[in-house]
Amino acid sequence: xxxxLRTVTRKSGxxxxxxxxxxxxxxxxxTSFGFKEVREEEKSRMVGxxxxxxxxxxxxMNDVMSAGxxxxxxxxxxxxxxxxxxxxxxxxxxxxxxxxFRILDSVNSIRRxxxxxxLEDDIQEETKIYVCDINPNMLxxxxxRALERxxxxxxxxxxxxxxxxxxxFGDNTMDGYTIAFGIRNxxxxxxxxxxxxRVLKHGGRFLCLELSHVDIPVFKEFYDFYSFSVxxxxxxxxxxxxxxxxxxxxxxxxxxxxxxxxxMIADAGFQQVEYENLVGGVVAIHSGLKV
Amino acid sequence: MVRGSIKLLKDxxxxxxxxxxxxxxxxxxxxxxxxxxxTNSLISDAIGVSFPIKDGIPSLVPTDGKTLxxxxxxxxxxxxxxxxxxxxxxxxxx
Numbered sequence: 001x002x003x004x005l006r007t008v009t010r011k012s013g014x015x016x017x018x019x020x021x022x023x024x025x026x027x028x029x030x031t032s033f034g035f036k037e038v039r040e041e042e043k044s045r046m047v048g049x050x051x052x053x054x055x056x057x058x059x060x061m062n063d064v065m066s067a068g069x070x071x072x073x074x075x076x077x078x079x080x081x082x083x084x085x086x087x088x089x090x091x092x093x094x095x096x097x098x099x100x101f102r103i104l105d106s107v108n109s110i111r112r113x114x115x116x117x118x119l120e121d122d123i124q125e126e127t128k129i130y131v132c133d134i135n136p137n138m139l140x141x142x143x144x145r146a147l148e149r150x151x152x153x154x155x156x157x158x159x160x161x162x163x164x165x166x167x168x169f170g171d172n173t174m175d176g177y178t179i180a181f182g183i184r185n186x187x188x189x190x191x192x193x194x195x196x197x198r199v200l201k202h203g204g205r206f207l208c209l210e211l212s213h214v215d216i217p218v219f220k221e222f223y224d225f226y227s228f229s230v231x232x233x234x235x236x237x238x239x240x241x242x243x244x245x246x247x248x249x250x251x252x253x254x255x256x257x258x259x260x261x262x263x264m265i266a267d268a269g270f271q272q273v274e275y276e277n278l279v280g281g282v283v284a285i286h287s288g289l290k291v
Numbered sequence: 292m293v294r295g296s297i298k299l300l301k302d303x304x305x306x307x308x309x310x311x312x313x314x315x316x317x318x319x320x321x322x323x324x325x326x327x328x329x330t331n332s333l334i335s336d337a338i339g340v341s342f343p344i345k346d347g348i349p350s351l352v353p354t355d356g357k358t359l360x361x362x363x364x365x366x367x368x369x370x371x372x373x374x375x376x377x378x379x380x381x382x383x384x385x
Contacts, residue, residue: 126310128310128314134352136345136348136350139348140346143346143348155310158310158311159347159348160311160315160348160349161345161348161351161352162318162351163318163351163352163353166318166352166353168317168324168351169315169316170314170316170321171321
């Protein structure tokens with residue numbers, strides 16, 4: 001306990017952690033990088049390497065590995081968010097823009113419908129979707145894709161390189177927060193959740209899409225085989241990178257199961273915490289409300 | 292595509308949009324950031340750390356922060372600067 005405290009203090013300087021919370025005491029020095037135990041300082045660097053390696057093939061590999069299903073999962077995530085014109089939204093770990101583009105599309109389609117009615121001026125209040133990712137390579141992929149989609153100049157999309165554990169947004173500033181396939185890779189899940197809670201306005205919704213745990217007997221065996229035998233091979237074949245995809249499947253197994261993660265979200269202060277399993281728990285969408 | 296690229300370069304030169312600079316806060320102190328045109332960076336006067344802007348994208352990962360030199364902090368009125376500065380030393384050194 002005392003040693004953990006000392007490490008945190010030495011690493012960042014006590015003044016730099018004004019919001020230092022008891023949760024920080026719960027962490028040990030060691031954390032997981034896939035099935036490997038690594039030092040906490042190591043994990044972010046190693047995860048950084050993985051995502052720098054996979055950035056250029058990221059979307060292709062997502063399509064290949066999930067047979068295109070990740071698109072439907074992201075659609076589902078955004079439909080749960082209920083985006084609205086004028087909303088301020090933060091999408092964390094969303095460098096390639098996949099979730100942000102969907103939110104923007106959804107807002108724009110609502111706006112178009114509203115325009116056909118009357119008085120649209122109030123609705124024109126600026127929508128802002130902040131895309132925050134710790135990895136500049138992923139952000140560059142996203143910015144490039146925005147240009148290709150003809151929304152490179154869209155004032156609603158804003159790109160920020162930042163850390164989910166130490167967000168650079170003020171308290172109570174966001175109507176929504178999403179993190180898709182990101183929280184599994186962070187070093188301290190609790191810190192990410194408490195930062196999400198901090199930046200959300202009262203009434204703001206937290207939504208997390210993450211690869212989760214399958215508990216259905218025969219399907220589980222198939223899924224394990226697919227994960228440990230097929231995915232690393234696909235990674236090698238398609239992206240020329242077996243190791244990064246080995247990390248991917250291991251990190252999924254190390255992530256807390258649905259119930260446990262839900263209780264962590266509640267511990268961060270969120271209410272009405274619930275989750276929905278998709279494809280038998282291959283992925284889950286957790287949600288919580290800041291009231 | 293070519294036009295897009297040129298536009299992107301132009302944006303990179305001009306730093307970042309005003310709205311973005313206005314909403315962002317220091318990831319460590321959660322205090323406002325000041326845009327410095329000369330160095331094209333965002334400065335957290337509260338802890339005397341500057342964060343770079345790369346290709347128009349502000350980089351606010353704590354480990355990307357650089358402790359400000361003494362002459363750079365003179366511009367700021369905050370008198371607590373020097374006492375906080377030393378403790379920020381660790382963050383840029385990874």
